[in-house]
Amino acid sequence: MKNFRKDILFSIVLIVFLSVNATSQNKKSSVTDSETKIEKRDKKKRKKKRKKVKLPDIDLSHWKVTLPITNDEGKPLEISPPEILDFANIEEAKPYxxxxxxxxxxxxxxxxxxxxxxxxxxxxxxxxxxxxxGDNNVNWTFEQGGTMKGKIAIDEVSKDKNGKYHRIIIMQIHGRLTNEQRDLIGEDDNNAPPILKIYWDDGKIRVKTKVLKNLNATGDELLHEDAWDNDEGFNFEQKVGFGKFTLEVKVSEGKMVIVLNNTEYKVYESIHMKKWGIFENYFKAGNYFQTRDEGAYAKVRFYELEVSH
Incomplete structure (x- = not known):
């Protein structure tokens, strides 16, 4: 009888022990599962955060930038390659x-x-x-040709007193005199007119180019800025507003094509384009702000910018 009671007591103790141990294991398992879930959740958060960091698809190794501040000589501050490749760490450039x-x-x-x-x-x-x-003296002609393509959006822009957004030139083709041409016509710099200006104008894309005043002009006559006038301009139909849009400029001998969002085209192919071939040229892109209104400002985003020749 005593042995029987001992056996029962032992069995009860064993059951209690196993039960407690199982509960403990379950608690440990539950804690482990909970920790695993937290780790997974944190990992997802970190991964999601990493995904939010995006970099623009722009190679700046063949660009210099002009900023709206002055250098020690009182001239607009410029940053050329290779320094421009590290522009994000240049204090003077950071605001602009x-x-x-x-x-x-x-x-x-x-x-x-x-x-x-x-x-x-x-x-x-x-x-x-x-x-x-780093060199402004090597440029291209229409005969050599070139293409510039960008993906752009207007980030912010102020309005004038009439409630209209201020205008911004976002792309250009600028003419340039060679040193020989400069000396030939007695100029003191190499500036020539811009053959192309592309504006963001109150949410639409407007294009301006140059036309000859005298279609019979030849040779040295073409090199003078006053030989050229502004055309009437062209507005693309679609309104881009503050959304993303793509612009492509394609130049070849005697021809210039502007493409908006791969759907609208403006082709310039005339005597004006043919005679423009006398000039060298270079592309420009960014924010050339077209007002001096007090308190005005504009911010332009470039997601992509690519040039080829």
Whole structure:
């Protein structure tokens, strides 16, 4: 009888022990599962955060930038290759050219300041093509041709007193005199007129180009700025507003084509384009702000920018 009671007592103790041990194991398992879930959740958060960091698809090795501030000589501050490749760490550039890693774009910010380039009253935060990095003297002709393509969006822009958004030039083809041409016509610099200006104008894309005043002009006559006049301009039909859009500029001998969003085209192929072949050229892109209104500003995002020749 005593042995029987001992056996029962032992069995009860064993059952209690096993039960407690099982509960303990379940608790440990539950804690482990909970920790695993937390780790997985944190990992997803970290992964999601990493995904939000985007970089623009732009190679700056053949561009210099002009900013709306002055250097020690009182001239607009310029940053050329190779320094421009590290623009995000240049203190002077940070307010006017910076990366928006949530959008994957470079932002060009401009406003009226005392920093004006020669022959203009407006300021800019704008890229200038350099076929040879750091050198302005190597450029291209229409015969050599070239293509510039960008994906762009207007980030912010102020309005004038009438409630209309201020205008911004976002792309250009600028003419340039060679040193020989400059000396030939007695100019003191290499500036020639811009054959192309592309505006963001109150949510639409507007194109301006140059036309000859005298169609019979030849040779040296063509080199003078006053030989050329502005055309009437052209407006693309679609309104881009503040959304993303693509612009492509394609140049070949005697011809220039502007393409908006791969759906609308404007073709320039005339005597004006043919005679423009006398000039060298370079591409420009960014934010050339077209007002001096007090308190005005504009920010332009470039997601992609590509040039080829």
């Amino acid at each position: 050219m910076y990366i928006d890693s949530t959008k994957g774009a470079i932002v060009f910010h401009a406003m009226p300041t005392e920093s004006k380039t020669k022959n203009t009253k407006y300021t800019r935060s704008e890229l200038r093509e350099q076929m040879v990095p």
